[in-house]
């Protein structure tokens with residue numbers, strides 16, 4: 324392989340290069356999740372606060388569109404490189420073990436990464452159909468949210484999805500820092516704890532919203 | 541001689557992977573290990589089983605071994621789904637039979653990876669590790685008079701970390717234990733032992749890229765930070781070395 328000459332192509336080709344891209348796009352989603360959660364929590368301040376948050380966000384115009392394009396690009400990259408890595412890893416052990424026990428390193432998050440990821444992809448598509456590409460001319464966003472969550476089946480699906488996102492992030496967050504090489508022994512446990520805190524915040528923050536909307540507000 | 545029934549002697553049922561050659565289909569076969577002293581090592585237990593097989597005219601179980609004191613990296617199989625068996629920080633040759641109970645079934649399998657080929661039974665061709673070392677796991681020095689002992693100052697902490705990384709014996713348990721059959725703990729250790737020391741710095745960039753490039757080419761999987769390798773490594777090499785290798789890759793690419 325010719326290193327140095329075409330750095331970008333070589334990075335894409337190499338194992339660590341692909342992992343770095345997974346880490347950067349994944350952390351990008353983590354930042355997005357936190358911002359999105361902060362926005363959604365305005366619903367706790369009432370109908371008007373939530374509607375005006377939505378209006379002001381969309382008043383940013385080109386900035387919103389730019390972020391959306393960025394996120395779409397990140398999503399396509401994360402999904403395709405993730406799928407390719409999964410395929411390569413599957414291929415790396417053609418003959419499976421008769422029995423294989425975990426030595427204590429793996430977590431629910433780490434074992435399920437590709438599957439939770441796939442589920443999140445499905446969720447994102449449905450989520451965009453429900454709340455993004457929905458007809459908004461004669462309904463406020465608050466009304467749409469209220470109506471969608473009044474369907475118990477949908478509320479259940481939404482809560483399960485948020486738990487799955489939390490599981491993905493519980494491994495993904497610290498894993499990204501390990502991949503980026505930032506996590507040496509001094510910081511590793513810090514990133515691990517931060518990952519758990521963020522995944523709990525995401526799981527409870529998003530997951531409790533439908534319950535709050537249906538029963539409390 | 542103590543006999544089974546006595547506390548220091550046990551009987552076991554072994555389920556062992558038998559494969560006549562690299563391109564032959566293998567299968568599990570069941571054997572009885574009788575009167576195994578609990579003071580024996582795992583390999584000595586296999587020796588006893590093999591002796592009996594040789595006497596009855598059967599083909600003994602082929603397995604890798606050399607030093608039998610945990611320093612050469614030749615031995616190693618999966619034992620009941622764990623690389624080098626269930627004990628922490630132990631090579632197979634250092635695993636004692638006192639960790640097993642009378643009547644146990646023990647499943648013995650070779651490391652499984654596309655990059656490691658079975659030569660016979662439990663013997664593996666691990667020359668892929670040598671290829672990775674040949675790609676950059678060395679330092680180029682001009683020979684001549686022996687250099688002065690303290691001519692190159694090395695901070696204590698770097699020396700310690702480099703020594704910890706250099707403890708890797710190249711056994712391949714990390715690859716075997718990894719859900720992705722990734723070799724990143726091995727390569728991380730080998731990159732780290734040089735890059736932490738002043739002698740290794742001049743070639744750090746070239747070395748990291750060459751060794752990682754070779755590792756990818758040989759068909760190992762990609763690390764997903766499961767940390768199984770660190771848990772199974774007989775020398776307890778830390779995944780900190782994988783983070784350092786990733787850093788070296790980034791540095792080499794960006795500079």
Ligand code: HEM
Nearest residue numbers: 345346349352353405437440441444495496498499502764
């Ligand atoms: C809310 C959306 C998502 C977030 C916050 C997220 C976050 C992350 C993070 C931080 C990582 C760790 C990267 C690393 O280990 O360096 C990761 C890995 C991964 N993600 Fe996602 N992800 C999301 C959506 C998805 C989707 C939609 C898929 C696939 C359909 C997916 C599949 C994967 C896979 C397979 C990995 C493991 C890759 C590896 O470790 O090599 N993720 N994700």
Ligand code: SF4
Nearest residue numbers: 708709711712714773
């Ligand atoms: S890192 Fe540990 S498990 Fe891997 S080859 Fe070296 S000594 Fe064996």
Ligand code: FES
Nearest residue numbers: 608612613615633
């Ligand atoms: S035979 Fe040398 S390490 Fe086990």
